[in-house]
Amino acid sequence: MNSLQSFLAVAPVKPAAAGARLPSSSSSRWARVSACLATPAPPAPTAAKRRELSAASLAVMADEAKYLVGTYKRAQVVFVSGRGCKLYDIDGREYLDMSSGIAVNALGYGDAEWLHAVKGQAGELVHASNVAYTVPQTVLAKRLVESSFADRAFLANTGTEANEAAIKFARKYQRVAHPGGGAPTEFMSFSNCFHGRTMGSLALTSKQQYREPFEPVMPGAAFAEYGNLEEAKKVIRSGKIAAVFVEPVQGEGGIHSATKEFLQGLRAACDEAGTLLVFDEVQCGLGRTGSLWAYENFGVVPDMMTLAKPLAGGLPIGAVLLTEKVAAAINYGDHGTTFGGGPFVCAAALVVLDKINKPSFLAEVTKKGENFKQLLRTKLSGNPHVKEIRGFGLIVGIELDVPAGPLVEACLDAGVFLLTAGKGNVVRLVPPLIISEKELEQAADVIRECLPALDTPAS
Ligand SMILES: Cc1ncc(COP(=O)(O)O)c(C=O)c1O
Structure with a gap:
């Protein structure tokens, strides 16, 4: 055995x-x-x-x-x-x-309705492939479209695959938009961004150490500084850029939020150049910021948006939401996946989407996020290693002037599970969205008690 x-x-x-x-x-x-x-x-x-x-x-x-x-x-x-x-x-x-399996388990563990849906669907139909129609997939697509800027959805299996699909859709859109040739084929993303590990998404991911060992990755990817609109505009105006990929709130990169001016400026520059604007909400979407979609906080809509992590409550899923303008360029056979949008994951995702997409649920996330940040500022203030506490809803970062690893390990020993982000000097707090105020206070207390670990030399 x-x-x-x-x-x-x-x-x-x-x-x-x-x-x-x-x-x-x-x-x-x-x-x-x-x-x-x-x-x-x-x-x-x-x-x-x-x-x-x-x-x-x-x-x-x-x-x-x-x-x-x-x-x-x-x-x-x-x-x-x-x-x-x-x-x-x-x-x-x-x-x-305080990690949710890297911002995945928004409903925590063992949510009764999620479990009921998963068990029920497992007994009905888990997989049929996309050669036929299945009910949960079309219902999920309808709900995603009705709750967002989008007209259509494509369902994949992971965040990186959602971004790969968006890359292909952008290329195809530009090719159709330039029938005489000369379609832009390149892409732009930003410093500290993370879009995934497959060859296209990897090309758009800024961290050099993720890309370099695997080069050549997809050619034609440019980076601008996150938040630097003038630099971004220059690249967009080159006329070579098919699409700009940007996270409204960067997770992996260290919990950095865009400003309204930056995202609105990108929108205007993209419109002027005929470039598509893609929001990667794989980590910050679906209630994490206290709005259903992070872009709602910025008063700007993208042409495409990619989703993944929390959507199916821990089962693998990815999605691209797109406008009709982009979707009209996609034909049968242009893209596909064996597993994407299967009835099992889609039944699970319907529960997650419906539970999160309630004004009362989202208002709670906002309230808990604000109180938590305040609590951390109060409890951690005065420690010389704590540089900044920032975030949006329940995606919160504690930036330190030293590596966060010893603090994360000490908290694990004390019964609180945390993540790092950025250059390893940011504690990333992305708890299940259902977390209580009491549990958030417990987390803040344990983090405070464990801060001395930052001054303890590594053994
Ligand atoms: C913003 C963002 N995009 C894309 C990805 C890649 O998602 P996956 O790991 O599901 O491929 C991640 C993963 O952390 C992410 O945070």
Whole structure:
């Protein structure tokens, strides 16, 4: 039996160790993991102390190091379950999740309606491919269109794929718009941006270390400084740019928000040059900023918008929303995907979209985000390493004058799971949108208590 088979095999339930904060349904999962690893459950460590990695955790980490390609520098924790805004590790220890699986789990873990829809659809039809019509896909497309600037949607599987589709749609649009030839084929994006890891999206991603080892990536990508309208205008006016890709709020790049003037200026420059404007809302879209779509905060609409992360509540999905002007250039066969828009993920996405797209839900995100920023400013003020606390709704960054890694690790030991961003000097806080004020206060308290880790020399 290999380790996956033994993980899936139902093993006798081992009770959680005394003091472990394990949700009841996790205990059988733990038993299966534990049985697979043939390791007894260690006692739960106490919160403030440095966590010692249990034999069970170490065994998983050893297998990861042996069998997986080493593409990820992972946090030293093995998660096995989640409830609400809490994650549980293999030893039953509880963590407040301020990461949402990188801005994905907007409804947290185990949302009852989401679960009901997923279970129901799994029993009906999971996949049929795009050679036929399926109901959840068309319903989802209709809801996305009706709730946004767009006239049509294309459904993909990830954020990077959504951006690849937008790149192709932009090229095709320009080709149709220039029947005599000379269509612009190049693209522009911005400093600190992140658009994905496939060859087209990667070409538009600013971080050199992501691109360089794989060059040549898609040729014809230019970068301008995020926020520098004059520089952007010069590139757009070259006449070579098919589309401009911009995140209204940059996540990976360090939680930087565009200004109204910048996005409105880009819109005007694009209109003047016949260039398409694409908003990448893969991370900042779908309620994260307190508006359904981030662009609503800026009074400007794009020609295309890409979405992904939170849309299906943790299942892989991507989407491009586009105007009829662009969609009219796309014909049968121009683009496609085997899995994109499958009934299973679309049924899940319908629940997420409907739950988030309520004025009361969105108003709560705005309120919680404002209170959280205020709380952080109060609690962290005076620490010389804290340079700025910024953000929009529940995408919040704490910029430090030193690498954020030691703080993130100390918070993990203390039971709060955080991410970094930017050049590694920004703590990125993107909790589930359903998080309570009390949980946000808990996160702020733990971050404050762990700040001394920034002054502790690495061992
Ligand atoms: C703004 C933005 N665009 C695109 C992507 C790529 O998405 P994916 O990892 O689903 O390919 C990400 C991922 O972090 C992102 O934050």
